[in-house]
Amino acid sequence: MALVETFWKTGHKITGHDLDGSLSLGYRRFRAFFGTSPLVCLVAWDILFNARPRNSTPEHLLWALMLLKRYSIETFNATLIGVSEKTFRKWSHIFINLLADMPVLNWEQRFRNAPRDASTFISLDGTDFKIMKPSEFDPKWWSHKFNGPGLRYEIGICIRTGDIVWAHGGVPCGEWPDLRLARNAIVEDLQPGEKVIADRGYNDQRYFDLPNGHADQQKKQILARQETVNRRIKEFCCMNYRFRHALYLHPRFFHAVVNLTQLMIENGEPLYPVDF
Known part of the structure; x- marks a missing residue:
């Protein structure tokens, strides 16, 4: 079963941050690579329990988040992860589509x-x-x-x-x-x-x-x-x-990002209140 610590450790394998190093620096690096917190990663992972492929791993979700957040070219992403471009494309797009279609949102x-x-x-x-x-x-x-x-x-x-x-x-x-x-x-x-x-x-x-x-x-x-x-x-x-991707993919990326933004609002990053 995935835990917040699972995403924290898996993320730092990608970012290259020493787990024994600065906690604040580690969080900034995690956010810079994946756009959100390990907690929100876990929330999204649990929401997708019945939808995600059974052979998927937390790392695959992080690949999708890295594509959404950094939007680097495919060759760079695949090289950083240590997989083929085809493998990175497959799993990142699977999870972007899953994030875009989260039923609770x-x-x-x-x-x-x-x-x-x-x-x-x-x-x-x-x-x-x-x-x-x-x-x-x-x-x-x-x-x-x-x-x-x-x-x-x-x-x-x-x-x-x-x-x-x-x-x-x-x-x-x-x-x-x-x-x-x-x-x-x-x-x-x-x-x-x-x-x-x-x-x-x-x-x-x-x-x-x-x-x-x-x-x-x-x-x-x-x-x-x-x-x-x-x-x-x-x-x-x-x-x-x-x-840079095909135009038909833009709504998928957009709704994935909007859903992640809402999950962050619900999990520790609310908007400031207004009176009306």
Whole structure:
């Protein structure tokens, strides 16, 4: 049975850190290679108990985390681990797909179960991710946020709990402005009278509650916390660097990272509370 110590020791075989060395340095190295803590690794491993291959090991999960966090080229990863590129690709992609599909983090279910003790219970923001330039230029891919081709997603945060309760998208940035993307999905799931706190990119007062000058400091604080989540997600280099893999894989990587981010929120790294 895997323990937190299992991931701690296995991780340090990869990072090269001496287990008898500095604990704080060891933790920083672990986080730098895998993007999270040994505890969250164990939580994810246990959640995947019925889904992961029976011949898989904790090391295979760490390979996937290393690909998500460092996003180094395949040759480098395989050489560092001491396996073939084919073996590294096989197991890292198996676990990225498993992380993306973790059943306890089903977004539709989390959205339905979010505390609805007010007509405005969720904040929403769109975020763009860089991709390789398509072979033929098409403005539908263009993101004004970094002046290059990208994919757009939206992320929703429960105002009361600080949990991620919505993740949707993977569409061309230029073709899908924030408001169109929201109307495509989350608006349909709102109950009558419910609204979402969002920035001025969502200019539809039927569904969105927008900050209005200095009087709305609470809403601005809520949206600032939303940016904290975007930053945490982009601490994984696969979401910060230009995505080199096939485009159909981007949503898999994205949802794997979002699920890991939520697991970290639940296991020792919560977002700061806000009053509303």
